[in-house]
Amino acid sequence: MSDVTPDQLPALPVTFRPGRTRTVLLAAGTALFLVITLIALLLEHLSPGERISFVFTAALLAGVLFLLARPKVVADEAGVTVVNIVSRRRLEWAEILQVHLRPGDPWVFLDLSDGTSMPALGIQPGIAKRQAIADARTLRALAEERSTAGPGAARG
Incomplete structure (x- = not known):
């Protein structure tokens, strides 16, 4: 579960990127x-x-x-656009089951409804670990809030 409450969510669209890096x-x-x-x-x-x-x-x-320097994650009303080094993928909110940034992970991973996991290099702990953790929590809260399952629902 996320530490970000619905009233703390940023206005959309919001862009996450490793600014210092x-x-x-x-x-x-x-x-x-x-x-x-x-x-x-x-x-x-x-x-x-x-x-x-x-x-x-x-x-x-x-x-x-x-x-x-290209990676970023852009969240808007309809979903998320993940821009990695040489790829770009558009995801609807319902496609994102979970957002992970575990200790030691080089960047955020998105668990998708098709059973795959996708790296989102736009949120990476590198130089600014605290910012990356906050961004991951915010993206997780947005995904939970905007998913068709709703916040707090079990995800499989």
């Missing part, structure tokens, strides 16, 4: 791209092709960091 990844990706590009421009002995290779490599590395 995202900031670090975006800053690192930008800095990496700028430094490698600057090096490519300052090294006089490089040919134009080598310079382009440096910039292309910098763009690829920055792109990977930007992809790692």
Whole structure:
């Protein structure tokens, strides 16, 4: 059961994402791209092709960091959109049976009505553990409140 009461639920839509982790990844990706590009421009002995290779490599590395910063979970009136590193999936509230963030889990897992479990990387304890726990509790409360089974109902 969730520690969040129905009157404490946020107004929808609400977006959950690892803010600090995202900031670090975006800053690192930008800095990496700028430094490698600057090096490519300052090294006089490089040919134009080598310079382009440096910039292309910098763009690829920055792109990977930007992809790692992409995860989020967006809850709205109709359901939840889970955006992971390279995938996006829309779920109706009734499809979400349970929301888990157990000690040691790298991110939240959603138990779905089709019998599968889905990772939701938008809520991860990494740098901001307390925020991730609060976000997981809020998402759990929203799922319980909006499920067709209703809050507190047994889930199978």
